Amino acid sequence: AQSVTQLDSQVPVFEEAPVELRCNYSSSVSVYLFWYVQYPNQGLQLLLKYLSGSTLVKSINGFEAEFNKSQTSFHLRKPSVHISDTAEYFCAVEGGGNKLTFGTGTQLKVEL
Amino acid sequence: NAGVTQTPKFQVLKTGQSMTLQCAQDMNHEYMSWYRQDPGMGLRLIHYSVGAGITDQGEVPNGYNVSRSTTEDFPLRLLSAAPSQTSVYFCASSPDRANTEAFFGQGTRLTVV
Numbered sequence A: 001a002q003s004v005t006q007l008d009s010q011v012p013v014f015e016e017a018p019v020e021l022r023c024n025y026s027s028s029v030s031v032y033l034f035w036y037v038q039y040p041n042q043g044l045q046l047l048l049k050y051l052s053g054s055t056l057v058k059s060i061n062g063f064e065a066e067f068n069k070s071q072t073s074f075h076l077r078k079p080s081v082h083i084s085d086t087a088e089y090f091c092a093v094e095g096g097g098n099k100l101t102f103g104t105g106t107q108l109k110v111e112l
Numbered sequence B: 001n002a003g004v005t006q007t008p009k010f011q012v013l014k015t016g017q018s019m020t021l022q023c024a025q026d027m028n029h030e031y032m033s034w035y036r037q038d039p040g041m042g043l044r045l046i047h048y049s050v051g052a053g054i055t056d057q058g059e060v061p062n063g064y065n066v067s068r069s070t071t072e073d074f075p076l077r078l079l080s081a082a083p084s085q086t087s088v089y090f091c092a093s094s095p096d097r098a099n100t101e102a103f104f105g106q107g108t109r110l111t112v113v
Helices: none
Strands: A003-005 A011-014 A019-021 A024-026 A032-038 A044-050 A057-058 A064-068 A073-078 A087-094 A098-100 A106-111 B004-007 B011-015 B019-025 B029-040 B040-049 B056-057 B065-068 B074-077 B086-094 B106-110
Touching: A003 A087, A003 A098, A011 A019, A011 A032, A019 A106, A019 B074, A032 A064, A032 A073, A032 A106, A032 B065, A044 A057, A044 A064, A044 A073, A064 B011, A098 B040, B004 B086, B019 B029
Parallel strands: A011 A106, B011 B106
Antiparallel strands: A003 A024, A019 A073, A032 A044, A032 A087, A057 A064, A064 A073, A087 A098, A087 A106, B004 B019, B019 B074, B029 B040, B029 B086, B040 B056, B065 B074, B086 B106
């Protein structure tokens, strides 16, 4: 069985500041890792994913995440946030058994 | 393409009533799943299906039934609604396994009174 921990339930940040949303996982097998974003009153959308290969993965809108196997982490970062990045972000892991396990989510609130 | 379509968007039920949440996808995806989203708990997997005729339980299956008679449709049935089933329900589909990108519907907000 696998689990995902998102330590921060809310992260307030000013526009153009950097941000890091933390995600740690536990699994006894190799994992696939994901970040999904949920805008208000919408379903989730895939932001980026790590399946294999380079441990640093990037999204088209400037977010990046690095898979760190020794620390079992997959933190999400953006060097300069925009007001439109305000949303809830979910880290997820698939570690066999064909089931996706989500964290509890981090609400990112970007302020002017 | 419409993607993943969920109906209804909102529903109020009385305790003990039954209902079916509909989910349809037009992407010919093999893998479909149902989640419930509750404040502070993220998304929890209810049931999933790896193809027509095949379903399996997720993390919180009690009180829910599913069937998968076609590739396109994956309805979720509440047998006897309880206030604890008040939640937002999301249906998702993926091309094959759970480790490929999941496409989510807009959600169904269910209130059981």
